[in-house]
Amino acid sequence: MDYEQLLIDLRDGKIDEIAITPETFPAFQKIWRDFTSQNRIRGVAGKQGNIKYVRAN
Template identity: 40%
Template sequence: MPVYSTGNLEDTGASWLQIESEARFSGWSVPTASGIPGSRRRQFFTRQRRAREEKTVARDFTDLMNQLKDKKIEQFEVTPEDFPAFQKAFMAYETRKRVVGKAEKNGKLIYHYDYDAGNDGE
């Protein structure tokens, strides 16, 4: 079985995933990450990390804020790991000025909905 050398990988200019896909389809032995030169190796691990992150179940913060607004829940917690995803949902939320957070220990945030903030919802 032929082996696809990492030297050829650098020469082709193709992405690692294209090379890997083509090589596996052709029945070639594909080098492991330890055989990938510097920048290509970083790209490989970055793609692997992103794929793992996409597979993890992300909390639907827009839904949680809607539940707060509809009085289905009284509060919810946001951990430091979840905060970037929460912030994206928070900034896009229509009545975000009524969603109020309180900082707790270890970076934990507890959010509730302020129904007395005014009549316009902002």
């Protein structure tokens, strides 16, 4: 999965959220740590280690 493009699309308002599971988190984290627009996106913790990333207000 192209997490960098998903983050760009989320930042730009093309998509509303990105759902990350505990299984996909390691691959996502590699992209997230270098993503320069982290302040425009926030993670919302869910049950069983699931995280939903949405645009910050």
